[in-house]
Amino acid sequence: MSPYYCIVNLPGAPAREIAVLAVKDETSAGEDLVRFAERWPGYETIALYSGERSIAVLANPALGFAAEPLPGFSEAA
Numbered sequence: 001m002s003p004y005y006c007i008v009n010l011p012g013a014p015a016r017e018i019a020v021l022a023v024k025d026e027t028s029a030g031e032d033l034v035r036f037a038e039r040w041p042g043y044e045t046i047a048l049y050s051g052e053r054s055i056a057v058l059a060n061p062a063l064g065f066a067a068e069p070l071p072g073f074s075e076a077a
Contacts, residue, residue, distance in 0.1 A: 002051030004029040
């Protein structure tokens with residue numbers, strides 16, 4: 001089993017913050033990602049991974065990013 005972890009991108013910061021999530025499955029990792037983002041009010045993006053596999057990316061709507069995916073956007077593209 002691969003660990004679940006987040007990479008936090010901060011505006012103007014050349015380094016990234018990395019945090020491991022203490023969860024057992026992808027569903028709980030997604031839920032924990034939202035709670036984790038609440039502790040980083042100035043984040044630009046937070047990417048969730050399982051091992052090397054990207055699971056999700058949150059973008060901060062307070063910085064002008066869309067809160068929901070754009071219509072017609074396909075992750076498979």
